[in-house]
Amino acid sequence: MxxxxxxxxxxxxxxxxxxxxxxxxxxxxxxxxxxxxxxxxxxxxxxxxxxxxxxxxxxxxxxxxxxxxxxxxxxxxxxxxxxxxxxxxxxxxxxxxxxxxxxxxxxxxxxxxxxxxxxxxxxxxxxxxxxxxxxxxxxxxxxxxELAPVLRSGAQPGDVVALVGRQGWAAGGLAVLTRGFRSPRALVAAYQRPEPPYEQGPLGAAAGATSMIDVSDGLLADLGHVASASGVAIDVHTAGFELDEPLQAVGAALGVDPMQFVLSGGEDHPLVATYPGADAVPEGWRAIGTVASGEPQVTVDGEAYEGARGWEHF
Amino acid sequence: MxxxxxxxxxxxxxxxxxxxxxxxxxxxxxxxxxxxxxxxxxxxxxxxxxxxxxxxxxxxxxxxxxxxxxxxxxxxxxxxxxxxxxxxxxxxxxxxxxxxxxxxxxxxxxxxxxxxxxxxxxxxxxxxxxxxxxxxxxxxxxxxxELAPVLRSGAQPGDVVALVGRQGWAAGGLAVLTRGFRSPRALVAAYQRPEPPYEQGPLGAAAGATSMIDVSDGLLADLGHVASASGVAIDVHTAGFELDEPLQAVGAALGVDPMQFVLSGGEDHPLVATYPGADAVPEGWRAIGTVASGEPQVTVDGEAYEGARGWEHF
CATH class of the missing domain: 3.30.1330.10 (PurM-like, N-terminal domain)
Incomplete structure (x- = not known):
């Protein structure tokens, strides 16, 4: 050292x-x-x-x-x-x-x-x-x-993973800007100004979230923090996401799979939480995965993910 | 602008x-x-x-x-x-x-x-x-x-100004270092490691301090903040300070009045407070001035001070 x-x-x-x-x-x-x-x-x-x-x-x-x-x-x-x-x-x-x-x-x-x-x-x-x-x-x-703070370490096997807020838009906007473009403007605007769902953290806690994190390093990277802290395996279901139109447009323009913005993008600051069952997921959140026992890891549709998961600061 | x-x-x-x-x-x-x-x-x-x-x-x-x-x-x-x-x-x-x-x-x-x-x-x-x-x-x-926070704005005419902790040593140490010297070591050590009197803030509050500030920009500059916030005139009495031996040595070596380190130096982080009368000044604090009504200003031994009072960050 x-x-x-x-x-x-x-x-x-x-x-x-x-x-x-x-x-x-x-x-x-x-x-x-x-x-x-x-x-x-x-x-x-x-x-x-x-x-x-x-x-x-x-x-x-x-x-x-x-x-x-x-x-x-x-x-x-x-x-x-x-x-x-x-x-x-x-x-x-x-x-x-x-x-x-x-x-x-x-x-x-x-x-x-x-x-x-x-x-x-x-x-x-x-x-x-x-x-x-x-x-x-x-x-x-x-x-x-108001209630007990919701940590990263509380996810339990059998929980449902749910997300609230925009995800992947900021990464799409950044991809556009780094290539010298200024549109789609909705994505550039999302990169320039995140809109974290400030009301949803307390609501999620009240709804009984067992773990919670905001997406800042990248969805898979941040879910990796939850998996490690909780000692669980998390599987993300890509079918849980609607690929919003601007993301599809950028994917087509840049020749990349737009799902990578969703899976690896940070900086939108949506919340991801785990809930004890689908019934507990509050209105406005979308179910995007499941929690199982096993080695701490994050898979995508049951398989290892080959793309970038997020980024480190050095 | x-x-x-x-x-x-x-x-x-x-x-x-x-x-x-x-x-x-x-x-x-x-x-x-x-x-x-x-x-x-x-x-x-x-x-x-x-x-x-x-x-x-x-x-x-x-x-x-x-x-x-x-x-x-x-x-x-x-x-x-x-x-x-x-x-x-x-x-x-x-x-x-x-x-x-x-x-x-x-x-x-x-x-x-x-x-x-x-x-x-x-x-x-x-x-x-x-x-x-x-x-x-x-x-x-x-x-x-524990008690009400002691602000900069509470100094009253008639109060005694008192100080606790080392003052001027860090400035003396910095003066030495900027000239390429490494001694007197006590001053260099003081510059490298301030020793703020952490016990004295709560004690000063308990003793009835009417205002308090730590010296970080320079003694006169920081007393100027108290004078402005309180709407009072403060006179500093240089006789209240013992000029510690290392400060005298540096003053002699550099050909400067060592009192300037005491009056203008920051970074030692002693406390300066005002107390309603000499009897209220706690043990370990030294009386270094008085508070009077009048235009907010800080004088030294009754006169305007010509040297530097501290520094700004831009």
């Missing part, structure tokens, strides 16, 4: 080395490793998560307006509390940016963050701004759950 | 433009503008603050070990809750870093953060790591106050 770089060890390798360093106090109900942490406070609890967005890695200034970047950064973080079945009440923002960044860009970014937080019912209460070579946005969300 | 850059508007100019964009919910007891924000939660409250540290701006890898950078980053953030009279229970960490960063550096950084959080009694419960051109560390602290 002395000679290894972050690229060598990878995001998850680094996290595995770092996590044991942090002793968890008795008040920590859920520590590192889920969508958000949960801590007991003097008279309640906090659900907490932090996300970073880095220019040219998570966004490009030419592909999205500052306001869109702000909305997206906020949505990504707010979505983590949603995936615990909670609601965010409080947000802080850190902005590191080059001195020659137009001040209007920073103001528009803040406006986008404010708008998205308003949608989710949260207040931005503070933060920090400082100079850096590159724009880095750090967003921390603090919320609470 | 359309053509202005962040360098044109400055840190505080940018904050002034951004802050009005964020609507504050009814649960927000203290919004942007103090050391930390305070929000009412379902059955309690949270004291929240976020800080950013950027490589080559807040630290240099050749001037401090990764562990020292971690301790310093954590200390800076933890100190904000201390300055509200609170204790931090929960911390999240965001790390953006180049792919070729030695993984050991990131692990040592995390170890330093863990150590400092342990000193303050806080748990690191989660965070995010991602790739960037430059190391950026984002730390969010969440805590609570």
């Amino acid at each position: 002395p000679d290894q770089t972050l690229a060598d060890v990878g995001e998850f390798g680094l996290i595995a080395r770092i996590a044991p360093l942090f002793a968890q106090g008795e008040h920590v109900l859920v520590g590192p490793g889920d969508d958000a942490a949960v801590v007991r406070t003097r008279r309640g609890h906090d659900v907490v998560s932090t996300d970073l967005l880095v220019e040219n890695r998570h966004f490009r200034r030419e592909w999205a307006s500052a306001e869109q970047v702000g909305r997206k950064a906020a949505a990504e973080a707010l979505s983590d509390v949603n995936a615990m079945g909670g609601r965010t009440h409080t947000v802080t923002v850190g902005l590191a940016a080059p001195a020659d960044l137009p001040a209007q860009w920073a103001v528009d970014l803040a406006a986008g963050i404010a708008q998205e937080c308003e949608v989710a019912g949260a207040s931005v209460v503070g933060g920090d701004v400082t100079r850096a070579d590159q724009v880095v946005v750090a967003i921390t969300v603090i919320g609470s759950c | 359309p053509d202005q850059t962040l360098a044109d508007v400055g840190e505080f100019g940018l904050i002034a433009r951004i802050a009005p964009l964020f609507a504050q919910g009814e649960h927000v007891l203290v919004g942007p503008g103090d050391d930390a924000a305070v929000v009412r939660t379902r059955r309690g409250h949270d004291v929240v603050s976020t800080d950013l540290l950027v490589e080559n701006r807040h630290f240099r890898r050749e001037w401090a070990s990764a562990e020292q950078v971690g301790r310093k980053a954590a200390a800076e953030a933890l100190s904000d809750v201390n300055a509200m009279g609170g204790r931090t229970h929960t911390v999240t960490v965001g790390l953006a870093a180049p792919a070729d960063l030695p993984a050991q550096w990131a692990v040592d950084l995390a170890a330093g953060i863990a150590q400092e959080c342990e000193v303050a009694g806080a748990s690191v419960v989660g965070g995010d790591v991602t790739r960037a051109d430059q190391v950026v560390v984002a730390i969010t602290v969440i805590g609570s106050c």
Whole structure:
């Protein structure tokens, strides 16, 4: 390890080395490793998560307006509390940016963050701004759950996997933008502005979801986190998805199977949860798979999936 | 403003433009503008603050070990809750870093953060790591106050200004390092590792502090924040400080008045508070000034101060 770089060890390798360093106090109900942490406070609890967005890695200034970047950064973080079945009440923002960044860009970014937080019912209460070579946005969300937080680790054999919200559109939009196109506009718009289903996290928890996660790394990658944490095998049924028309159009134009956007795409931030039976799946969610006992793995229509499952950050 | 850059508007100019964009919910007891924000939660409250540290701006890898950078980053953030009279229970960490960063550096950084959080009694419960051109560390602290949070805005004419903790040492150490020296080692060590008086924030609150702030931008600059927020005039008495021997040595070696390190230095994170009379000043704190009515300003021994008062981040 002395000679290894972050690229060598990878995001998850680094996290595995770092996590044991942090002793968890008795008040920590859920520590590192889920969508958000949960801590007991003097008279309640906090659900907490932090996300970073880095220019040219998570966004490009030419592909999205500052306001869109702000909305997206906020949505990504707010979505983590949603995936615990909670609601965010409080947000802080850190902005590191080059001195020659137009001040209007920073103001528009803040406006986008404010708008998205308003949608989710949260207040931005503070933060920090400082100079850096590159724009880095750090967003921390603090919320609470009405019921017990829904973890990644609760999926049971026999459960039904269900999804709510748009999935695959952002990946389709990104595929279009990286090839220099600007349409189909619905997909580009989806990439520029996710619309996480903020009402559905608490509803899913109330409906008895046994596990829940938001899709941010890619559907199969994120279901892989659920499979590992729960110690179960998950099979995704592609018949559960309608392939929306814009996805079909992009698949045809680019000569790729549009189902790959659905299976591997992140950044739409829908919720995926497991429920104890089809009857428990709430209205608006679509059943997309089943949970079985066995080695933790995610299969697609009963078989191993050969395509990309998501992405790592190093 | 359309053509202005962040360098044109400055840190505080940018904050002034951004802050009005964020609507504050009814649960927000203290919004942007103090050391930390305070929000009412379902059955309690949270004291929240976020800080950013950027490589080559807040630290240099050749001037401090990764562990020292971690301790310093954590200390800076933890100190904000201390300055509200609170204790931090929960911390999240965001790390953006180049792919070729030695993984050991990131692990040592995390170890330093863990150590400092342990000193303050806080748990690191989660965070995010991602790739960037430059190391950026984002730390969010969440805590609570036993009593009412102590704000910047409560100083009253007639109050005594008092300080607890080391002040000016970090600035002396930085002055030494920037000139290529490594001694006096006590000052270099102070720059590399602040030791905020974590016990004193809650003690100051219990003793009846009317206002409190931690020194992070510079003593006069931070007292300026108190003067503005409270609408009072503050006079600092240099006779209140003992000029510690290492500071005298550096002043002599560099041919500067060592009092400038005390008056303008940041990064030691001592606490400065105002108390209603000398009798209220707790043990271990030293009286360093007085509060009077009048235009918000900070004077030194009754006169305007000609030297630097601190620094801005753009």
